[in-house]
Amino acid sequence: MKQHANSAHRKELSVGEVAHRSGVAVSALHFYESKGLISSRRNTGNQRRYTRDVLRVVSLIKVAQRVGIPLAEIGEALATLPERRAPSADDWRRLSDHWKNRLEERIDHLVKLRDQLDGCIGCGCLSLEACPLRNPDDIAAQAGPGARLFDPHKPPDTTTSA
Amino acid sequence: MKQHANSAHRKELSVGEVAHRSGVAVSALHFYESKGLISSRRNTGNQRRYTRDVLRVVSLIKVAQRVGIPLAEIGEALATLPERRAPSADDWRRLSDHWKNRLEERIDHLVKLRDQLDGCIGCGCLSLEACPLRNPDDIAAQAGPGARLFDPHKPPDTTTSA
DNA sequence: GTACGACCTGAAGTAAGGTTGAGGTCAACA
DNA sequence: TGTTGACCTCAACCTTACTTCAGGTCGTAC
Missing domain, CATH: 1.10.1660.10 (Multidrug-efflux Transporter Regulator; Chain: A; Domain 2)
Incomplete structure (x- = not known):
């Protein structure tokens, strides 16, 4: 130094x-x-x-x-x-408040997932048609040919939205 | 077989x-x-x-x-x-049970973070010494599914200059 | 019997968030 | 004066999870 x-x-x-x-x-x-x-x-x-x-x-x-x-x-x-x-303190309040909301959304999402997982541990079906774990709230579910399953957690992506 | x-x-x-x-x-x-x-x-x-x-x-x-x-x-x-x-159904039970635990750890972590954030929104200190938000004692929180999701290990502190 | 779609392989590209390395400058200390 | 250590820039590399592309083959419908 x-x-x-x-x-x-x-x-x-x-x-x-x-x-x-x-x-x-x-x-x-x-x-x-x-x-x-x-x-x-x-x-x-x-x-x-x-x-x-x-x-x-x-x-x-x-x-x-x-x-x-x-x-x-x-x-x-x-x-x-x-x-x-x-x-400033105000800036921080504004930003952190916004980010806290984001965090809560993320937590909610994971909690839902956990509950689904909980409900599905017993069944072991993993059914493509019926199991909620395999059907993450549609999004881009089985659409046309070459249909791809986009991760529902991803931030909205305008270029790949189906 | x-x-x-x-x-x-x-x-x-x-x-x-x-x-x-x-x-x-x-x-x-x-x-x-x-x-x-x-x-x-x-x-x-x-x-x-x-x-x-x-x-x-x-x-x-x-x-x-x-x-x-x-x-x-x-x-x-x-x-x-x-x-x-x-x-098999048993395999699935075993694996999903393990993964559910991982998920719960992740949720706990985020909930703690949220609570800290909540407590710190008012203060706006972001103090390097005192603010719990700046002293993540334990990190592993990363979680945005999708693209990025890894936190191999924080830079080993040394900060390249001792 | 041929056109076209589905398939094959391996290499390179993408995104995020950096790290590592090469090659060079600057300033203080012995 | 020379060595050292902090600093500079720019480029290349790393990881994860894939996608895209180029160049070539397979199979089946017309």
Whole structure:
């Protein structure tokens, strides 16, 4: 740690410091930046310098990921933040509330699946026609030729919707 | 290696027929075979011919996938089946029971996460030190079925710079 | 007897979320 | 002054679960 030693009053963080403090790899921070999720300014030597706000943003990213939100969507959410600054308490409330709903949908889905599984453990039928486990609420069920069963959990995909 | 009378009696299925009846793409069936999850014999023209049992196996694979079990693990489970034949009712009971437990763990995990999120929506702290959301003690939560679904292990902390 | 669809193989592409490596810069310390 | 360690960029690679494509064969209906 030679470069960023000293200077007790420095405000900005190097990428290594952010990595260490946030528990995220340097390569991941580069990656997030390439996707526009975080940003930095460069010092005279072209090295990234972050404000402390970035720690909050990284935290938010990791939490959203735990909830199951894909990075692209997290990026969109962050893009709605005014001034592209770190999320305020209000921002956080708005985003986390939305994500909590997503999480609950996901839980509901899994609970339904569990209950179906429970009901089907005894029968062992796995019937293509009758078993609810094999009929995940139609979606793209047996349609035309080459019919494919799309995963009902997938986010709506406009290009593959049948 | 005795065959079930009724299934042996029935005509064998081509890959296209299996695809149509199971709702799985032909390419996916090829893929499952390459991974050892299903098997087929070949006719004189080198085309795959399946017994009807394969439909049960494919059903089982799809259900397990919905639960979030990776194909490799499904393959291991299928490999434990005696004679590598289609799963009997008992086999199904055993496997589905195991997978139900996995599913419940996953649900528990998400419920905990939801509760934490609930408790943290108000505070907006996202504190690296204090916020439970940022201290996932135990992770394994990933779960979006479909495309991405893996969390081999978090970056081993070292953060590339010690 | 031929056209066309279904099938075959192996390689390459796709998506998400990164990691790893090569090749090079910068700045402090002995 | 040379070594070191953090940093830089860009490209290639990784995993899972498949799909798509190119180039060739099979089978059956007309």
